[in-house]
Amino acid sequence: MSGPEATVWLNALLRFLQWAQHGVLVLLHTLGLTGEAHGQPAWPWDVRIAGETLLIDLGQARQLGVTFIAVALALLAVVIAVLVRRWRAVSLGVAAGFLVVAPWPSVVVLAPAMPTSFHVSPTAFSVVSITHGTRVYNTACASCHGADGRGEGPLTATLTRWPPTVVGPLLGRRADGELFWHIAHGMQDVQGVTTMPAFADRLSDTDIWAVLDYMKVLAASGGVRAGGWPLPVALPALSVRCGDAPPQSLVAWRNGQRVRVVAVDAASGNGIPLEDPRFQTLLITPDGTLPPPTRAFQARCVAASADAWDVFAAIAGAGPQAFSGTQLLADRNGWLRARGEPGTTWSDADFLCTSAARETTPTHASGLDSLIARMDAEPVRYVKGGFIH
Ligand code: HEC
Structure with a gap:
């Protein structure tokens, strides 16, 4: 991948393509021209624009971008031709000219598509969904x-x-x-022989979205041991309880701030950290409750679910028994970025999710401050299957 400028226009192009294709899908669905598949509007064609190809083939991406601009100008000229009678001939000529000179890209920018290509997971990567997915995975997929x-x-x-x-x-x-x-409809090799079995008759749509969530946790878990998360991992959705206040969603509680996740169990005793203005502190306990405070300014917000312990332990690549004392840091966009092992002080080596287009920002701060500075300076730009997330 080339320099930052290329990333900016390429991101804009990918975002536009995603928006435009999704817009077409919603329009067709509203007009009753395409039905639904698995509860969301079905993409009616067997191809889509291959954002993933554009990402590695800047030449094609540039060609496609210029073609879009040429088509937009041609449309503008047609509108002028319709509105201004005097200029009609010239405007139509200009429109045709734009279409002729546009560097139409080749079919390489198309990828095979399925009715569910543009579907969005309804689970919010929640602790509930990941926990359900764990059960589905262990019964249907682990073999x-x-x-x-x-x-x-x-x-x-x-x-x-x-x-x-x-x-x-x-x-x-x-x-x-x-x-x-x-997962729902299986996969075949070129001879048409089934390689991956279909699960639509055994698993519900909810089961399949859940098992995908769990597979992402498995990827994170195995990746930590190899030195980094192989794909960006979001903070799982859950309810947060602070003191005696009623629980609220993590998103509402976080309110766009950074989050430090700290695993504390009975053995940690006074290991409950103090609040820190640099982030919101979310405690994870094995049973989803907090012991009474022992000191002033102690963090008082806990993940109100007994399942959060296992889920976060897996993401951190630790067994549930070895999780106590581990910390995770999430950036302002809700991506988990770094993990601190129990008892260690933070350093840049704790960074587990680095940005693809990294511009190293030399900082003179050390430890946690340097980590936070880097996290803010290098936001995650996640392009998945050619779609930006
Ligand atoms: C009978 C063995 C078997 C079982 C059971 C099985 N898989 Fe697979 N799976 C495969 C094989 C083989 C492939 C590779 C297929 C290929 O590339 O043609 C695969 C591929 C995949 C892929 C990659 C898809 C892609 O786009 O490349 C995913 C995801 C996946 N399986 C998920 C699951 C899930 C989830 C379950 C359980 C609900 C499951 N599998 C159960 C054998 C299995």
């Missing part, structure tokens, strides 16, 4: 994909094709809706 997601389950020896590992960039490369389709 082939392996309990740790590396594709080494007990059934693999009997398969014609080895299942891919999810502990890598795979899930980050594909659009969620296309992964969903592969």
Whole structure:
């Protein structure tokens, strides 16, 4: 990938393509020209624009961008031709000229699409969904994909094709809706022989979105041990309870601020940290409750779910027994970025999610301050299956 300027216009182009294709889909659905698949409007064509190709082929991306501009100018000229009779001939000529000189890109910028290509996961990557997905995965998928997601389950020896590992960039490369389709309707090799079985008759749509959430956690978990999360991981949605106030959603509580997640159990005792103005502090406890405070300014907001412990432990790549004392940092956009092991002081080595287009910002601050500065200076620009998230 080239320099930052290329990233800016390429991001704008990808965003536009995503918006335009989604807009077309919503329009067709509103007009009754396309139905629904799995509860959301169905993409009616078997191709879509391949954002993932444009991302690596800047030449094609530039061509497509210039073509869009030429088509927009041609349309403008047609509008002028309709409105201003005197200029009609000239305007139509100019419109035709734009269409002729536009550097029409080749068919390479198209990728195979499925009815669910543009579908968005309804789960918000919640603790509830991840926990449900864990059960689905262990009963329906682990026999082939392996309990740790590396594709080494007990059934693999009997398969014609080895299942891919999810502990890598795979899930980050594909659009969620296309992964969903592969799980619901299976996959075939070029001879048409089934490689990945279809699950639509055994699993509900909710089950499939949940198992995808859990696979992302498996990817994070395995990735930590290899030095970094292979795909950006969002803060899972959950309810937060602060003191005696009624629980509220994490998004409302966070209110656009950074979050420090701290795992504390009974053994941590006074290990409950003090509030810190640099971020909101979210405590995770094994049972989702907090002991009474022992000091002033102690953090008092806890994830109100007993399942949060296992989910966050997995994301941090730690077993539930070894999780106490671990900290995770999320940026203002809600992406988890760094992990601190129990008892250590923060350093740049704790960064687990770095930006693809990194501009190193030399800072003189140390430890946590330097980490925060870097997190803010390098926001996650996540392009998944050619779609920006
Ligand atoms: C019988 C063995 C088997 C089972 C059971 C199985 N898979 Fe697969 N899976 C495969 C194989 C083999 C592939 C590779 C297929 C290919 O590339 O043609 C695959 C591929 C995948 C992929 C990659 C899709 C892509 O877009 O490349 C995902 C995601 C996946 N499986 C999820 C699941 C989930 C979720 C379950 C459980 C609900 C599951 N699999 C159960 C064998 C299996």
